[in-house]
Amino acid sequence: MLTLEGVGKRYPTGDRALSDIDLALPKGQVMALIGPSGAGKSTLIRCVNRLVEPSQGHIRLDGDELTTLSGAGLRRARRSMGMIFQEYALVDRLTVMENVLSGRLGYVGFWRSFFRRYPEQDVREAFRLLERVGLDHALDKRADALSGGQRQRVGIARALLQSPRLLLVDEPTASLDPKTSRQIMRLIRELCAERGLAAIINIHDVALARQFADRIVGLNAGRIVFDGAPSELTSDILTTIYGEEEWDTRVGPEEPAEERSAPPRAFDVALSGAVR
Amino acid sequence: MPVSTSSAGLPLWQRRTTAAQWLRFAAWLFGLSLFLLCWKVISDNTLWVFVEDAGRQGSDLLGRMLPPRWEYAEKLWRPMWDTLNIATLGTALGVLMAFPVAFLAARNTTPHPLVRSLALMIIVSSRSINSLIWAMLLVTIVGPGVLAGIIAIALRSIGFVGKLLYEAIEEIHPTPVEAISATGASRLQVMNYAVLPQVLPAFAGISLYRWDINIRESTVLGLVGAGGIGLALNASINSLAWSQVSVIFVMIFATVIVSEWMSARVRRAMI
Secondary structure (H helix, E strand, O other): EEEEEEEEEEEOOOEEEEEEEEEOOOOOOOOEOOOOOOOHHHHHHHHHHOOOOOEEEEEEEOEEEEEOOOOOOOOOHHHHEEEEEEOOOOOOOOOOOHHHHHHOOOOOHHHHHOOOOOOOOHHHHHHHHHEEEEEHHHHEEEEHOOOHHHHHHHHHHHHHOOOOOOEEOOOOOOOOHHHHHHHHHOOOHHHHHHOOOOEEEEOOOOOHHHHHHOOOEEEEEOOOEEEOOOOHOOHHHHHHHHHOOOOOOOOOOOOOOOOOOOOOOOOHHHHHHHHO | EEEEEEEOEEEEEOOOOHHHHHHHHHHHHHHHHHHHHHHHHHHHHHHHHHHHHHHHHHHHHHHHHHHOOHHHHHHHHHHHHHHHHHHHHHHHHHHHHHHHHHHHHHHOOOOOOOHHHHHHHHHHHHHHOOOHHHHHHHHHHHHOHHHHHHHHHHHHHHHHHHHHHHHHHHHOOOHHHHHHHHHHOOOOHHHHHHHHHHHHHHHHHHHHHHHHHHHHHHHHHHOOOOOHHHHHHHHHHOOOHHHHHHHHHHOOOOOOOHHHHHHHHHHHHOO
């Protein structure tokens, strides 16, 4: 459904962020994109909806070439790609409802959006989504009055109100605590299943990626170095993605591995729990 | 590098290298000498005979101002009202014009670099001319009176409000802008949803601040014939009616205090 062919990005400063990315994402697949900071994960998903201009290659969504679009065509294409951000990227001084309804901006005209007179079915759908993400009680609150997890739910509702075919998710859990992170990942996962959405999720937390993705792609220095199922992700592969590190070492005596509702945040502890 | 090696071979660290230290000393010496030189020039150009009896002249003037002729206040209500109107309407008009100019001048919202330079040009030319000079020009163009004052205040305010507002626009968080753009919103919708809510508090604060300044500025516009209490001030000074001048001063002082208090309250209520 989404295909990337030979996509590359070089920033004007000369930094090469992406080289020769070939990727095909079938309908309904949830793909996690992992890799060290600066590997080009954010650049990659921003190239898809053209918040960043790719310098070469082709990106097609259901056969439509995205890289050559501009103006109204680009806006129309962006409607079908919902984006979820690390710092939620809500507009703080607007209410929850206004933030969610802003997902319809690509569909309504300027004056309608200016006077907040959205079509009835859009408003109804916004109500439904807010209820689905568990925020129907907060719709009149200002966005900055919410907690981190609640804000991310608003962000998710906004992205879904676009009626997208594809979700681009940029570090959805980086600012959240471990429990909320899981809840958010589970919610994204469920919503993708309900609506048959494909998703690309940039994520730092390898344990979460394993748990919630159908497929994992590892990026290092702008190149794909791993592409496979979560079960294929071994310590050796983590080393090729992230570089040398004792992935399985623990401090102190071995504890029996048990299910925890909130795994410790420390990276290698959480990871070794999942690897064995 | 402020790191050197001592005779014992240990690394030494100083805040500045020796050369930098001497350079700083020279710069201070130069600055101080320049200050003293300027002092000398000013002193040579001052007629000290006039300065010597400054105290006597000052107390003489104060004596003529006191006691203030309070009955005169009755005739001042009308010009004071004019002054408030000049300030308020002038600010409103200026803010109205500054708003689009600021969006054209901010690097992140301007449609084109050329438009940006044009907008910056408007801001700079408005700022570089004092409102008293604008008023002088306008009195010759539209004739003496309140209208000239209003336009003068408005023209001066464009630069002030425009500059502060475009700086506020350039400092907004970029992520909401990214997010709203990613929904497929048009440029205007992005401004309306992602930029405007972020700069609205700054906009309100700046406008109130300028209104505050404009109250003070509009009190003197009458000196060049642009209406308001300055006309009365000018007339009183010209007829050497110092006891009336003191009444006007008290009146201006009271108005400024009230306007400061009001703008502080409104600002607190808004943010």
